[in-house]
Amino acid sequence: MAGKKEINPLFKQVLELGPPLAFFFIYLRLRDDTFVIGGTDYSGFIVATVLFVPIMLAAMATLWFMTGKLSRMQIFTAFMVIFFGGLTAWFNDERFFKMKTTLVYGFFSVILGIGLLQGKSYLAYVLDEMLPMRHEGWMILTRRLCAGFALLAAANELVWRTMSTDLWVKIETFGFPLALMGFLMMQFNLLQQYMDDQGGN
Template sequence: MDKPDSDSGKEINPILKQVLELGPPIVFFLIYLRIRDDVFTFGGTEYSGFIVATLIFVPILLVAMGMLWWQTGKLSRMQIFTAFMVIFFGGLTAWFNDERFFKMKTTIVYAFFAVILGIGLLRRQSYLAYVMGEMIPMRHEGWMLLTRRLTLFFLALAVANEVVWRTMSTDAWVKIETFGFPILMFLFLWTQIVALEKYTETEDGES
């Protein structure tokens, strides 16, 4: 189980943690805005600004994750998986010179999370509680409700990403990927925590 930063023996400034986690996507967004209309030639092959921005984003993400690991002594399973997907699909994007691979990455990540949580639900377990149980003390019923809702939410995001990248411009996808989906995720989790407050437990074990 992933433990809080304090259990790892290393503490990190919350602001620095947010910068390392949220900074790389914002940097990608800014780089994309700067070079989106440019065309770059490497080895006789032309690459769009989007693809070059994607290639720049990969090492930026790795450096940020390395700093996060150095500061906290750990990385979450979600962070490791997301980094792998960024590297893998970023590589496919460059290799095939096709921006669709990087856009599909988001769909696959959300769908993967939905499948994993769904498998737990079929086993009458909440894998979400396994990851976040120490941070949010909540009874089993509450975790099962949150897991079911989050599974459906991840599926909705996966479908939404497919609709966005297949029907909208690259500019629209970058903006929604960078800001839209994270904001929706934050709002969803916040409303669920409030709605499921009755299932939370106090230090003495009472709800």
């Protein structure tokens, strides 16, 4: 494929997973501190959020330079992090950054749901070349992921509204990604019967 460059898979994983882990460790270091900037007190969480934005942008810029491309999901997630990170700092309110996760998962659920109402799988448009599968399989996977993203959005609302910031950071960094990864692995195993060497749609 023109413009596509090869990259070491391990290095790619570092670029994708490194920023959230960096946020986690920065938060652990700063969570008990208060910073006075321009006469305003900022919690360690908010400072960690602000520091997370350039770290993530640097990782994405490196990924784009190394591979020549970024997925729409990566671009959208980056926009949400920048936007809600900015709101968090501007209003000095950590709730904005916590709500970001709800809106990201909710957006994915809504988009997939719109495709389902049209009898289409938007997942197939994005992943068909990497994962050849018949149309029936794509529709099943799309329905399940639509529900899965909706559940993750609801779970994030429950966690950040009822639990401590410490617990939310841990679940955001490790719990939700691992749950999504496990869910996807389970779905692909269940959908083996729909795999098609000739492609999906």
